[in-house]
Amino acid sequence: MRPLPLIVVGCAFALAALMLMSIPPQPPAPGKPATTPSPSEFVISKARVFDGETTWPRADVRIKDGLITAIAEQLEWPSGLAVVDGSGKTLLPGLIDAHVHSWGEARQQMLRFGVTTALDMFSDPAQLPGFRRDRASLAATDRADIWGAGALITARGGHGTQFGMALETFDDAAQAQALVESRIAQGSDFIKFVVDDGHAYGEGHELPTLDSTRITALLAATRAAKTMAVAHVAQVDTAVAMLRAGADGLVHVFSDRQANQQEIAVMAETGGWVIPTLSVISGLSGESVGPALGDDPAIARLLDAAQRDSLRATYPPQFQNAKHLPNALANVAALRRAGVDILAGTDAGNPGTAHGASLHGELELLVRAGLSASDALRAATALPATHFGLADRGRIAVGLRADLLLVEGDPTTDIRVTRQIVTIWKNGAVVARKPAPSAVSNVQASPALAAIDSPFSGKALRTTQGQHWAPSIDAFVGGKSTAVLTLESEGDTSFMRATGAVATGTVYPWAGAALLPGDPPMSAVDASQLTELSFRLRGDGRELLLMLLTGENNQAPAMQRFSSTRDWQTHRFKLADFQGADATRLRAIAITASLPAGEFAFELDDFELQ
Amino acid sequence: MQKPVSENGPALAQLIGVSKRYGKTLALDNIDLAIQPAQVVALLGPNGAGKTTALALLSGAVRADSGSVSLFGGDPTDWRVRRQIGVMQQSANLPETLRVAEHVRQFSGYYPNPRALDETLAMAGISDLAARRYDALSGGQQRRVQFALAICGQPPLLFIDEPTVGLDVESRRAFWKVIAGLRAAGTSILLTTHYIEEADALADRIVLVGKGRVLAEDTPAGIKARASGKRIRCTSNLDITRLAQWPHVSSATREGHTIELRSADAEPLLRRLLDADPQLADIEVMPLSLEEALAALATSETITLEQAA
Amino acid sequence: MTSNVISASPAWMLSRIYWREAGYEFLRMLRTPAFALPTLIFPLVFYVMFAIVLPGRWGDFDKSAYLLATYGVFGIMGPALFGFGVGLALERESGWLALKQVSPMPTGAYFFAKIAMSLCFGLVVVILLSIAAVGFGDVEIALDRWLLLVAVLLLGTLPFCAIGLWIGTLVKGQAAVAIVNLVYLPMSILSGLWMPLFAFPQFLQKAAVIWPSWHLAQLSLGVIGQISDVRYLLHVSVLLLTTALFLSLAAMRLRGR
Helix, strand or coil: CCCCHHHHHHHHHHHHHHHHHCCCCCCCCCCCCCCCCCCEEEEEEEEEECCCEEEEEEEEEEEEECEEEEEEECCCCCCCEEEEECCEEEEEEEEEEEEEECCHHHHHHHHHHHHHEECCCCCCCCHHHHHHHHCCCCCCCCEEEEEECCCCCCCCCCCHHHCCCCCCCCCHHHHHHHHHHHHHHHHHHEEEECCCCHHHHCCCCCCCCCHHHCCCCCHHHHHHCEEECCECCCHHHCCCCHHHHHEEEEEECCCCCCCCCCHHHHHHCCEECCCHHHHHHHHHHHCCCCCHHHHHHHHHHCCHHHHHHHHHCCCCCHCCCCCCCHHHHHHHHHHHCCCCCCCCCEEHHHHECCCHHHHHHHHHHHHHHHHHHHHHHHCCCHHHHHHHHCCCCCCCCCCCEEEEEEECCCCCCCHHHHHEEEEEEEEEEECCCCCCCCHCCCCCCCCCCCCCCECCCCCCCCCCCCCEEEEEEEEHHHHCCEEEEEEEEECCEEEEEEEEEEEEEEEHHHHEEECCCCCCCCEEEEEECEEEEEEEECCCCCCEEEEECCEEEECCCCEEECCCCCEEEEEEEEHHHHCCCCCCECCCCCCCEEECCEEEEEEEEEEECC | CCCCCCCCCCCCEEEEEEEEEEEEEEEEEEEEECCCCCEEEEEEEECCCCCCHHHHHCCCCCCCCCHCCCHHHEECCCCCCCEEEEEEECCCCCCCCCCCHHHHHHCCCCCCCCCCHHHHHHHHHHHHHHHEEEEHHHHHHHHHHHHHHHHHHHCEEEEECCCCCCCEEEEEEHHHHHHHHHHCCEEEEEEECHHHHHHHCCCEEEEEEEEEEEEEEEHHHHHHHCCCCCEEEEECCHHHHHHHCCCEEEEEEEEEEEEEEECCCHHHHHHHHHHHCCEEEEEEEEECHHHHHHHHHHHHHHHHHHCCC | CCHHHHHHHCCHHHHHHHHHHHHHHHHHHCCHHHHHHHHHHHHHHHHHHHHHHHCCCCCCCHHHHHHHHHHHHHHHHHHHHHHHHHHHHHHHCCCCHHHCCCCCCHHHHHHHHHHHHHHHCCCCHHHHHHHHHHCCCCCCCCCCHHHHHHHHHHHHHHHHHHHHHHHHCCCCCHHHHHHHHHHHHHHHHHCCCCCCHCCCCHHHHHHHHHHHHHHHHHHHHCCCCCCCCCCCCHHHHHHHHHHHHHHHHHHHHHHCC
């Protein structure tokens, strides 16, 4: 049977060839969503294209394996290739939020709103290696890429230390080089430092901050390490000084007053850039744009409950001043006229903002400040990419990453069109925009809470109304702090004593006592009719935190700091002062010790909430 | 190409000038064989004589190296031609988990006009085993099932290879009865055996094969007659070593007072014996048994062939 | 006795022989616990263990749905490899095949029977897995997708029938059991059928392309939407060529004797 050996050989060769062809370029990543497959090669055709710098009235863009392979007014492509019809729509590069603070679900929230990349200006440095890994990959993903500063550099007790995060502060100019190297070793992509003495927020606000000796040393160190240095400022004078000293840019616009022409000119000459963060400045000004964003239907349907809460949250009144926004808008206009590059950043994570959604609000604010819509779009695409060296994104050009946003209409004439999102691509794959599960849950009204008082005169650690006090520790986030609550008496008074130790090992260690007003414990109650919280406390001199856990289960607590004293002292707080707290859903009230690690002890009596 | 036609009609199956080699061994050497209708042919010979090969060629299991193989005028390797034959091989293990009746039904389905199931089972003597699984049968019972598969299609020609090996006398006789019945009904049977008794009892024709050749072909009586020669028994004091050297004597043995001589030419030997021993007594002259006749035939044929070569 | 019997082979009679042959083949395999139990139960048991009972998430993968496709491939391979590989080897050894060769059974009926038996067992396994997946694994799959998956898996049985056939021609008897196991289990694991390949080192991930089971798994996963960018034509071609290659190899061995 002659033909048989021929068939065998022929089949064997053909098989070998096909097998070589089928070697996968890269394995499917676990992050892939199990929905309808996204084609790896496709064309977006007939859309208006804003490529990061200019607008093409009509263009075809071809994408393959996560990268842009061609862009031209008219392309030819083989039949059978998937085509997205962009008629009547505009294609933008994926948006870049130049100032965020990322934790929890932030990256996923950002991507859902078309923000494909963000620059994090302060968050847990442990996230940095993950950020670096993820942004190098072209695999389909459900979250935005981040470049991060890691931990900021600030003075002891200065802005940035109030969040309870372990932070190595910059106390001595001699530390500068070691500090910079330590940040870089942690994975910081650039150095962010804080120069803010609190005066911008009004009389009586005082914050320790870096002096010029330290700043000079720091900027020398960053230059030596060839890394960017970006500055948090709040005042005109500081802004001018920092840019002249060599900071690469400012991550807030100064809003204490309007800069004069000379000051603007000096800043323009330095070549530095500015991220105005008008979104949070609007909140500081008492006219937060957050609620309006939350009401916009194009945005509202994709917000989860935590984001909705965050948009409605406000700064405490003592920080608000109506001058901030008008000053900021005027300063932005002046800077732009002088040729300073404006980058769009929201400072999202803060009250009045929501990741991703707020960038659309920021773009609208930039236009309100006088930028053209195209300028605003540039501020969220090519400009941050250029200034921060994000080589593979920020523009629609051959060889760049296929992070793209397709919107209905023309955002170059009406900036609000950026919210009319049709499709988002990240790494060349369509991003599912399903809202987070909690977005569609009905939040039932919580039972109303009547006033509470807790004199600790009984036999148990309970309020008069029967609610329990319980030790509050960080074990469930993996911490090793300890706390023990006992009922003590001295003479004819009795009180609760909390003792224990705060252990390092987590970012936000804590230990102390918590009151759980709801039944079952940790369920929400409506405390909106109550206004004031007071108690007497005697302790070891430590600084303690008074925390309100409200809203969603995983929402960060709102807190106030106070110092314990060795004698009994009465402390009073107004509930309204707890920024970001949702009094209609109060789950717990906690008095805890945080860093520095070590033993703590305090005694509590006559706790009242009314 | 000759088609030998006997009084029974044209040959159902035949090998003409067929040779088959397995490696170095020449299993069949230019052999001719024909099976007529309604006839039992026994292929007789020692192991390795080529009997099974002849059967394999005729039933389509292997192809000949040279010569022609014809089955009902067609090629036995064509399954449609094989509808007219049933085969019982020397050893075959059927699938163990099927029942006897299922096996027979499956095979019956291959044939256009099969026997009724009960009839087949009865003929094979396994009626009471119909529902039994094959692996629950004894060796002998399994052989009967294989026989049932051979006959279930009512084919006009059966090939049966060493059918009664390992059977007891009673079973063997019962089998012979069935064969006789089939032949009476008009079935031709080609069976191979190394039991001379069996060939003698069953066959219309015996084909003696040895070393891949047909050594002789005749009815049992004819074979016996062809192996010309007689047995002479007598009581005598003659020295058998001297007797063995006499020209007409092919073998001489003594049992006490009795000597037994075999001779192809009995008459001159008798005269010489009577001359040699006046006391010769109890003379018996008998024909050779089939075994002796075949042995004689084999030996003489071999001698003839050797001489011819 | 004439030769008119030769020409009389009506189509109905032929198809009856084929179906009867298939029926008996299925029946005898079903009655063989050493074949039926592992073939039907192992894939189901392992699927329940790995996909449903054992905890663990793989990112956003829908583990139960993903493993339904890959265990489906595992499940159809068994009857094909064992039915042909071991079946043929045992039948050659026992002389059963020799008897069939001199019977009036059409050669095609033998192969049809074995293929039909493999498909039947394969279908049962896939249905069992699907019940487990949908009933206990919270897998949601549209009916038309599921039917497409079944079709792909059943058609994908053929290359493994061919491989089994070739193995059956290599050795006789019980040796085939060892060889089939040596092929079946490693091939399944290295094709990523038991767990996806991203858990394996890069070299093995790339080497997976030599296994026909990997190609069939890609087709199955693509059909139910678990992975994207599936090159259907490529994988189908590989499977077809594999079938042709091993059929030819087997034919060469069978004709040779």
